[in-house]
Amino acid sequence: MPGLYIHIPYCKRKCAYCDFVSFANRTDHIPYTAALITEMRLYSPLVNSKRFDTVFIGGGTPSLLPVGLVSRILAEARACFDIAENAEITMECNPESVTEEKLIEYRTAGVDRISLGMQSADDAVLDAIGRLHDTKTFVAAFALAKSAGFTNINVDIMHGLPLENESAYLESVRLAASLGAKHISSYSLILEENTPLYAAVSSGSITLPDDDATADMQDAGIALLESLGYRRYEISNFAKEGFECRHNLNYWNNGEYLGVGAAAHSALRINGKWVRFSNKTSVDEYLAFLGENKLPLEETKEIEREDEMFECIMMGLRKTDGVSRAEFEARFGIDPVEQFAAAVSAAALDGTMEVTEERMKLTRRGLDFQNEVLLDFM
Numbered sequence: 001m002p003g004l005y006i007h008i009p010y011c012k013r014k015c016a017y018c019d020f021v022s023f024a025n026r027t028d029h030i031p032y033t034a035a036l037i038t039e040m041r042l043y044s045p046l047v048n049s050k051r052f053d054t055v056f057i058g059g060g061t062p063s064l065l066p067v068g069l070v071s072r073i074l075a076e077a078r079a080c081f082d083i084a085e086n087a088e089i090t091m092e093c094n095p096e097s098v099t100e101e102k103l104i105e106y107r108t109a110g111v112d113r114i115s116l117g118m119q120s121a122d123d124a125v126l127d128a129i130g131r132l133h134d135t136k137t138f139v140a141a142f143a144l145a146k147s148a149g150f151t152n153i154n155v156d157i158m159h160g161l162p163l164e165n166e167s168a169y170l171e172s173v174r175l176a177a178s179l180g181a182k183h184i185s186s187y188s189l190i191l192e193e194n195t196p197l198y199a200a201v202s203s204g205s206i207t208l209p210d211d212d213a214t215a216d217m218q219d220a221g222i223a224l225l226e227s228l229g230y231r232r233y234e235i236s237n238f239a240k241e242g243f244e245c246r247h248n249l250n251y252w253n254n255g256e257y258l259g260v261g262a263a264a265h266s267a268l269r270i271n272g273k274w275v276r277f278s279n280k281t282s283v284d285e286y287l288a289f290l291g292e293n294k295l296p297l298e299e300t301k302e303i304e305r306e307d308e309m310f311e312c313i314m315m316g317l318r319k320t321d322g323v324s325r326a327e328f329e330a331r332f333g334i335d336p337v338e339q340f341a342a343a344v345s346a347a348a349l350d351g352t353m354e355v356t357e358e359r360m361k362l363t364r365r366g367l368d369f370q371n372e373v374l375l376d377f378m
């Protein structure tokens with residue numbers, strides 16, 4: 001079933017490593033909420049045959065929105081779209097911007113999953129990457145979320161950060177687990193150009209752990225997470241049984257989703273065609289289009305069948321369970337092992353892929369070299 005993504009492009013301050021579409025010091029939250037509502041109303045008749053199984057309010061920092069706006073957005077989403085009764089509804093929050101009042105509002109509005117950005121449990125590391133919170137604030141935010149009634153809480157952690165060593169990273173994992181996180185996303189830092197961190201590393205004023213140290217952190221993190229009862233179900237995502245993120249699983253299954261908000265992306269089956277489209281990145285342009293009751297589209301692209309097949313492989317092989325051969329065949333009328341015979345044989349010989357009657361999936365080594373394996377599938 002499709003997912004609904006709602007993008008909130010506001011942050012109090014940009015983190016040093018961040019190249020996401022988010023803007024500091026904008027205060028037009030109310031006009032932006034009105035624009036989101038207009039956009040959802042415009043999409044409503046176009047997707048009225050689809051039932052949405054998940055909603056994800058991401059950013060940016062959605063928890064920066066003043067009290068009252070998240071409930072308005074969710075009420076309008078329910079009015080515009082067929083959202084399943086038991087839909088998973090996730091809200092991304094940063095520790096310094098959540099309050100008891102906001103968390104109670106989210107819970108009352110039907111949010112049942114909180115994703116908290118911790119990144120590290122080491123205050124010196126947090127400072128080096130420009131985060132606004134410290135560990136004490138994160139722990140307090142986690143406790144507030146629990147006392148507001150949330151049991152399904154994800155914690156985002158990063159590794160390969162400035163000033164970070166393996167023991168600091170493992171301490172971050174231990175802290176998230178000890179607080180009761182049901183899901184942990186553990187990403188390796190990607191040094192993006194045009195970020196302050198990139199400039200600092202290029203000028204030599206900040207040093208990052210080298211590739212070997214970062215790979216060692218990842219291996220030690222996987223071992224620790226597994227020993228703590230979290231199953232690695234995607235390259236960077238770990239969950240207690242039954243707490244896998246349904247919204248993200250839909251992406252990795254190359255399922256349909258509608259994205260609303262500045263810079264949001266969508267993929268929908270429209271009149272039998274697989275279509276991807278994206279919104280204007282500039283908030284001003286986004287507001288201007290919706291002010292005239294026009295969809296704020298930047299790009300629309302119909303995806304050819306062969307490309308859609310490759311997308312299914314590329315996304316599906318991120319999951320440790322890999323790609324279901326039956327589901328692929330139901331979608332395309334051909335077994336993926338037959339469709340990609342040469343690439344599958346090469347990967348199997350190389351020890352990076354396992355093929356069973358039901359599934360094709362990457363081995364542990366294959367997950368470390370996913371990009372290289374995919375080159376053959378292209």
Ligand code: SF4
Binds near residue numbers: 094
């Ligand atoms: S809080 Fe998230 S979206 Fe905002 S600047 Fe930091 S990393 Fe980027």
